[in-house]
Amino acid sequence: MSAADLSTTYLGLRLASPFMTGASPLANQLDAARRLEDEGCAAIVLHSLFEEQISLADSGRIHHLDPLDRRFATVLSYFPEPQTFAFGPDEYLEHIRRLKEAIRIPIIGSLNGTTPEAWLRFAKRIEEAGADALELNMYEVVTDADRPGAAVEAGLRQVVQDLRHELRIPIAVKLPPYFTAFANVARGMERAGAAGLVIFNRFLQPDIDIRHLAVWPRLELSTSAELLVRLRWIAILRGQTHCSLAVTGGVATPEDAIKALLAGADAVQMVSAIVQRGPSYFRSMENELRRWMESMEFARVDDFRGRVSMAKTEAPGAFERAQYIRTLSGWSSWLGYQAYLRAHEGDEPTRPS
Numbered sequence: 001m002s003a004a005d006l007s008t009t010y011l012g013l014r015l016a017s018p019f020m021t022g023a024s025p026l027a028n029q030l031d032a033a034r035r036l037e038d039e040g041c042a043a044i045v046l047h048s049l050f051e052e053q054i055s056l057a058d059s060g061r062i063h064h065l066d067p068l069d070r071r072f073a074t075v076l077s078y079f080p081e082p083q084t085f086a087f088g089p090d091e092y093l094e095h096i097r098r099l100k101e102a103i104r105i106p107i108i109g110s111l112n113g114t115t116p117e118a119w120l121r122f123a124k125r126i127e128e129a130g131a132d133a134l135e136l137n138m139y140e141v142v143t144d145a146d147r148p149g150a151a152v153e154a155g156l157r158q159v160v161q162d163l164r165h166e167l168r169i170p171i172a173v174k175l176p177p178y179f180t181a182f183a184n185v186a187r188g189m190e191r192a193g194a195a196g197l198v199i200f201n202r203f204l205q206p207d208i209d210i211r212h213l214a215v216w217p218r219l220e221l222s223t224s225a226e227l228l229v230r231l232r233w234i235a236i237l238r239g240q241t242h243c244s245l246a247v248t249g250g251v252a253t254p255e256d257a258i259k260a261l262l263a264g265a266d267a268v269q270m271v272s273a274i275v276q277r278g279p280s281y282f283r284s285m286e287n288e289l290r291r292w293m294e295s296m297e298f299a300r301v302d303d304f305r306g307r308v309s310m311a312k313t314e315a316p317g318a319f320e321r322a323q324y325i326r327t328l329s330g331w332s333s334w335l336g337y338q339a340y341l342r343a344h345e346g347d348e349p350t351r352p353s
Contacts, residue, residue: 002299003290003294004289004290004293004294004298004299004300005299005300005301006018006286006289006290006293006301007300007301008042008266008267008301008302008305009244009266010043010196010244010246010266010267011108011132011133011170011172011195011196011244012170012195012244013043013106013132013133013170015042015043015105015106015267016040016042016105017040017042017282017285017286017289018042018257018261018265018266018267018268018289018301019040019041019042019257019267019268019270019282019285019286020041020042020043020044020045020246020267020268020269020270021036021041021043021044021045021269021270021271021274022045022198022248022249022269022270022271023045023046023047023048023110023112023135023137023174023269023271024045024047024271024275025047025086026044026271026274026275026279027044027046027099028047028086028087028095030098030099030102032279033099033102033103034102034103035279036274036279036282037103037104037105038279039279039280039281039282039283040282040283040285040286041105041279041282042105042106042267043105043106043107043108043132043267044099044103044105044106044107044108045108045110045135045269046092046095046096046099046107046108046109046110047086047110048110048111048112048137049087049089049092049109049110049111049112049122050112050113051111051112051113051114051115051117051119052113053088053089054089054113054119054122055117055118055119058089058118058119089122089125092109092126093125093126093129094129096109096126096129096130096131097129097130100129100130106132106133107130107131107132108131108132108133108134108135108172109123109126109127109129109131109133109134109135110134110135110136110137111123111126111134111135111136111137112137112138112139113137113138113139114138114139114140116155116158116159116162120159120162120163121166123136123163123166123167124166124167127167127168127169131169132169133169133170133171133172133195133196134163134167134169134170134171134172135171135172135173135174135198136159136160136163136171136172136173136174137174137201138156138159138173138174139176139201139203140152141203149179149180153179153185153188156173156185156188156189156192157188157189157191157192158192160173160189160192160193160194161192161193163193164192164193164194165193170195170196171193171194171195171196172194172195172196172197172198172244172246173189173194173196173197173198174197174198174200174201174248175189175197175198175199175200175201176200176201176203177199177200177229177233178203182233182236183236183237183240186237186240186241186243187240187241189243190241190242190243194243195243195244196243196244196245196246196266197237197241197243197244197245197246198246198248198269199230199233199234199237199245199246199247199248200229200230200233200248200249201248202222202226202249204217204218204219205218206218221272221275221276222249222250222252222271222272223250223252223272224250224251224252224253224256225250226249226250227247227249227250227251227252227256227259227260228250230247230248230249230250230260231247231259231260231263232263234247234260234263234264234265234309235263235264235306235308235309235310236309236310237264238263238264238306238309238310238311239264239306239309239310239311240311244266244267245264245265245266245267246265246266246267246268246269247260247263247265247267247268247269248269248271249269251268251269251270251273252272252273253273254284254285254288254289254292257285257289258289258292261289261301261304261305262304262305262306262307262308262309263306263308263309264305264306264309264311265305266305270282270285
C-alpha cells in the first residue's frame with residue numbers, strides 16, 4: 001500500500017496537508033517562516049493588521065477620534081502605541097513581498113476590525129503585495145443595546161460583498177459562534193462572496209484586577225477543551241455550504257485534528273500547539289495522521305472527510321436533538337454511579353445493574 005495522501009484544498013489553494021498556522025506572529029521573521037515550511041506547515045496566516053493601525057496611519061485618527069485631543073485621551077490610552085506592533089501597514093506589505101520571495105507555501109494576509117469603512121481598502125494593497133488569500137476577522141463585542149442582531153449580520157455580509165468586488169484573491173471570514181442562527185449566518189457569508197469560513201474566533205476575555213480596580217488583558221493558550229463547539233459546527237455546516245471550512249482553536253493533538261477532519265474540516269489551523277512544541281510539531285501531526293489513515297485503510301483525506309458530519313444523516317434536526325438528550329441521559333447515569341461509589345467506598349467497585 002502506498003503512503004497515504006494528506007493533500008487538501010483550502011480556498012482553492014492546493015495544500016500538501018491540512019495543517020497550517022492560524023493568524024499569529026509565528027511567521028513574523030523570515031527564518032521562522034522558512035522553518036515552518038521546512039517542518040511541514042502547509043500554509044501561513046499572518047498575524048492580523050488592525051483597523052486602528054490602518055486608520056491611524058492613514059488619517060491620524062482612531063475610530064474618528066483625534067489622539068491629540070484631550071477629550072479622548074482616556075479612551076484612546078487603552079490602544080497600544082504604534083511602535084508596539086511588529087509591523088505598521090507599510091511594513092506589513094513589505095513582509096508579504098519578502099515572504100513570497102522566500103518560501104513557496106501560500107501566504108494569507110489577515111485584517112482585524114469592526115467597521116465597514118475606508119480602512120478595508122487596504123485589502124487591495126495586501127493582494128497587490130502578493131498574498132494568496134485574505135482572512136477577514138471582524139472582531140467585535142456588540143455593546144450597543146439598541147443594535148439588533150440582524151443589523152450586525154447585515155453589516156458583516158456587506159463587508160464581504162464589498163471586498164469580493166474589489167479582490168481577485170479568495171476571502172475567508174473568521175467568525176465567532178455567538179449568533180442565534182449560525183448556519184444561516186454562514187450561508188449568508190457564502191452568498192456575499194466568502195470562499196471560506198474559519199471556525200471559530202476566540203473572544204479573549206479580559207480579567208479584573210481587584211487591587212488596582214482596573215481591567216487587564218489575559219491571554220491563555222488554547223487547549224483541546226475548546227474543540228467541541230468547533231467540531232459541532234463544522235459537522236453541521238459540512239454539506240450545507242460550499243465554502244472551505246477551517247478549524248482554529250482547540251487543536252492540540254493529532255487526535256484533535258483527525259476529529260476535525262472527520263467532522264468535515266478542509267484545513268486545521270494551529271497556533272498554541274506550535275508555540276508550545278515548536279514548528280517540528282507539524283511533522284509529528286502529519287506522521288500521526290498518516291499512521292492513523294493507513295491503520296483505517298484510507299488512501300486520501302477526502303476518503304474520510306466529513307464522515308461524521310450531519311450531511312451523512314437524513315434528519316439533521318432530529319440527530320442534533322438526539323445527541324443532546326443522549327448526552328444528558330448519560331450524565332444522569334454517571335452521577336448515579338458516582339453516588340453509588342461514594343456510598344460503597346472501600347468495597348469492591350462493582351457497577352450497579
